[in-house]
Amino acid sequence: MTRILFVCTGNTCRSPMAEAILKSKKIPEMEVKSAGVYAMDGAPASSHVQRILEEEGIEHVHRSSMLTKGLVDWASYIFTMTESHKRSVLSMFPNSEGKVFTLKEFAGEKINSDIHDPFGGSLETYRKTYIDISENIKKIIEKLMVSETFREEEDGGEKEI
Numbered sequence: 001m002t003r004i005l006f007v008c009t010g011n012t013c014r015s016p017m018a019e020a021i022l023k024s025k026k027i028p029e030m031e032v033k034s035a036g037v038y039a040m041d042g043a044p045a046s047s048h049v050q051r052i053l054e055e056e057g058i059e060h061v062h063r064s065s066m067l068t069k070g071l072v073d074w075a076s077y078i079f080t081m082t083e084s085h086k087r088s089v090l091s092m093f094p095n096s097e098g099k100v101f102t103l104k105e106f107a108g109e110k111i112n113s114d115i116h117d118p119f120g121g122s123l124e125t126y127r128k129t130y131i132d133i134s135e136n137i138k139k140i141i142e143k144l145m146v147s148e149t150f151r152e153e154e155d156g157g158e159k160e161i
Contacts, residue, residue: 002148004032005075006103007085011036011064013119013126014081016045018103018133020053020060025141029148033074035067037088048118048126056130072096079103079140082114107139 004022008015015034022032043064044050053060065071072078072093078100080086089100102113115136118129 001076002030002144003074003076004030005071005078006032006034006081007037007067007078007089008034008081008115009036009038009085009117010043010119011039011066012043012046012062013049014115014117014129014133016060016062016064017049017053017130018079018081018137020058020062021130021134021137022141023060024058025137027141030144033065033071034062035065035071037067037085037092039064039066041066046119046126048121048123051123052126052130067092069093075099077101077106077144079106081117084114103133103136103140106143107136108143109136 006015006018006022011034015036019032019034022030041064045053045060045062067089072089076099078089078096080089080100080102083102086100086102089096103115104113115132116129118126
């Protein structure tokens with residue numbers, strides 16, 4: 001089982017969008033959650049996020065969650081939206097080293113590894129962020145599929161995620 005945790009600041013914009021996009025792929029043997037380094041538990045996703053997901057035909061009921069040790073321990077991979085989030089996760093949970101990456105970093109981006117924060121922006125700003133997240137999720141899916149297939153082959157099976 002591969003467990004993906006997306007992390008942003010308040011868990012109302014970027015990370016719930018990423019969670020919804022990846023969950024919508026319905027990949028077997030993959031669980032997906034999201035959290036925020038400074039989130040308040042129980043807040044809904046922003047209205048712009050809800051609208052964009054609805055426009056894209058992605059169903060997602062969301063309530064924000066604070067990043068906890070339990071979530072960090074649960075995750076196989078933690079994908080943050082920025083380098084700053086990555087540093088925060090590693091500072092708060094040093095044992096997470098080796099499984100924390102920015103989303104863009106894991107997707108292969110070498111120069112700008114931050115997903116722009118649309119908070120307070122227009123619907124169009126949120127759409128651009130959605131596209132950026134979606135494109136990078138396609139890349140990480142490919143990378144994870146190869147990684148999991150290779151790991152299964154090493155273990156003597158050939159099971160894909």
